[in-house]
Amino acid sequence: MDIRKLYINGEWVESEGHEYIDIENPDTHEIFAQVPRGNKDDVDKAVRAARAAFETWQYTPLEQRTALMEKVVNGLESRRQDLIETITKELGSPYKVSAEVHTDPFILEAKHYIKVAKNFPYEERRQTSVVVREPVGVVGGLTPWNFPLEQIEKKVVPALLAGNCVVLKPSQFTPMTAYILAEEIHKAGYPAGVFNLVTGRGGEVGDALAAHPDVDMISFTGSTDAGRAVAIKGLSNIKKLALELGGKSAAIFLKGGDWENGVNGVLETVMLNGGQTCNALTRMLVPEDETGKIEEILKRKAAEYHFGPLNNPQTTLGPLASRKQFDRVRKYIETGISEGARLLIGEVPEDNGSYNVKPVIFCDVTPDMVIAREEIFGPVLVVLTYKTVEEAIEIANDSIYGLAGAVYGPEKEANETARKMKTGTVYVNEGQWDEASPFGGYKQSGLGREGGIEGYEEFLEIKTIYDK
Template identity: 50%
Template sequence: MEKFRLFIGGKWLDGDNGKYIEVENPATREILAWVPDGNETDVNLAVQAAQKAFPKWKQTSPVARSELLLKVADYFEGNINDIAATITAELGAPVDMVKDWHISTAISEARYYAEKIKQFPCEMKHEGLIVRREPVGIVAGLTPWNYPLDQITVKLLPAIAAGNCVIVKPSQNAPLSAYHFIRAVEAAGFPSGVVNMVTGRGSIVGGLLASHPGIQMVSFTGSTSAGKEVGKLSLGNIKKIALELGGKSASIVLKGADYKEAVDVTVTKCFMNAGQTCSALTRIVVPQEDLEEIESLVVEKAAGFKIGDPLQPGIDIGPLVGQRQFDTVKKYIETGLNEGARMLFGEVPTSCSDGYYVKPVVFSDVANSMNIAREEIFGPVLCIIPYETKAEAIQIANDSPYGLSGAVFGAPSEAKTVAEKMETGVIHINGAPFTSDTPFGGYKQSGIGRENGMFGLEEFLEIKGILFA
């Protein structure tokens, strides 16, 4: 069983303290590997390596950076089967879904930023004024376990393209995918110190990076509670921060919409990745008068999802990532029943001795004041909430501490009017797909800043005005 190492200054190094963290396969509960349990010495070395590389890297031409990003994309494409096997092993996501979503997205992000950085206006001239966009400096990327490769690429590729040097701290629950990213960087030929990686615990390595005076920006994805702590530590020495946090996204189904399409899209978005997606559509808000019809469609759709060994073809839902997540989701399902919600489909999970599997659950008779409707569960649990009027549907959708994503189904003009009144960062009308140009981020406690698209690139730049007399 392999013991992995840190990547600092272009070299593979053992961790300073010689301690390791186990990485578990959630489908079998077997230990896959060990990664270093990083500490302050490791973090300091990574910061020093990035600082050494930054003066030269920020002067590298956009064309040269673009060529390196394209080589990263080529590496991902050439090693898609190995990468997919790693993500499935450490996360439990079905291998087909991993290839179609996790890895394909990382490839498209690399190619997108490779193209956009060549066209980006780093300097704009006005009368008596030049406005420059310059790299922030050293960026720490604190990434989550639910999309362990894509959440690295969506942060670090635009940061690198913008001329920054980076340090990635992958989640201790799914850190192995990050090694494929580092191997891609090595294969592409990035200069030493431009990209560094320190594995370890979020409470230790994440905290050290967030508070380190040698780091100019922290980009974090995770729970809202953890994001608040990262924000406090980062602002202790006034870093720039980008936080992509929790969600409890609503899908509003308007009267007269194509109910089958609305249900197909919403249920799929809710259960994808075993419900472990921050932008999952976990509340479906439906007309009261058509509740029974929509309930039947939801149950029919939910029953079609196949749960099982994520390595087998045709599987839709694999296990949750670990014991802690299994216990959390189980508790929320029990809470829903105790709050008086009606379970239309699914069951309370019992044993996880053969893997952390949780069957999809659908609740109806859900009031928006219930905990299952207000708190992020991060599992395959859908709440059906009825409404009487369109105004009430919008009020239900907005009555949340979160505002990350959402959906509206109905006549396009009517749906657009509703979407404009929703307090959330991204809204899909009638199942419109996410695109490379779409800014991703949230209102309220769903975060600060935006990822993806040109907005994701601009997050990693400072703005300077130069005036001429």
């Protein structure tokens, strides 16, 4: 593996541009690596290789495809320590978070995709026809920086298992995990051109992939604005699109619920990974006459999150991923104060050169405030109040987003409330993530699903053959 090269057509090759992107450790600010700044010519080479490989790869027996992927997943599992250390270094994530949030769940999910591929009904008999599901073709994968392994795994693993060829462009800020995957794919013995890695900037490599006439599908994860731009380019020649975009997810606290558990659940999404999570439960909706109770729990629980050496298992908070992220979150905190929201905990972070932002919780927030409507992507929680459950549901649904949500309350009422939320995922009380279930959003949170059978189906086309 040579991180100063691209992986195209089964080989490590120089970029046509001969320029490089510095990779910064957000914790130490050290430039610890450089990767190629790929360009349109590199994309053309990768797509040509993928297109040529697809002519035969699409007909490769399922048993062979799953056997190759099992080698890859076994390789990733054997390099668990390498993955954890790499994610800690490129993302600034505490070691414990890199292991338990960024690595282990998605090795598990990759294994589940293999099970799905083995048992998927690729042909189904109807009355006078057979409905066949077959690979889409050449898939362009565009992944974000906040979950380096997860977002790559959710695209590359099902796409290859389904018989597609892939050109992957990882984030320019966290590309190192992609190199580990590329090396394991190479070791597994995939045919040349089936998987290709082109690093670079989104406005160059990403745009070139999205607009390329020989790319059949784009699977993108990122902000809603960036997803909209990618979609416009992709629709220039009517590509298939899968978009996992932004969120401003609400957690509704009902009277009589286990609020200690609820606060734990909310803070785990808002504080871990520095709040840099698209499905973080960043809006907390509580009964108007019980705000004092919830504020005491919030102050006590939020105190459990703290900075420290990233290799210390007790450290729960790391720096934000970049100077750009720090400036963005700092501006939103200033905006919240100027809007009249009350700081329950936290402060405007000091601009001292670090990217550290201590947990911030705003109270007295109204639904029309910017901090209640826009995705902040930092460790910032806003608390809103409601008078009736109907009003809580209305506030929760009053968003351009619909990615995730949660309800904490008496079981029957909580489940009824969950079913009225217009969002792709809802956690009820102690509900836990399931690698067999789909993930994705309503409204401007995206198109399509990742994970489970539904996430696998995204990488298949449907053909009807009338034969009777």
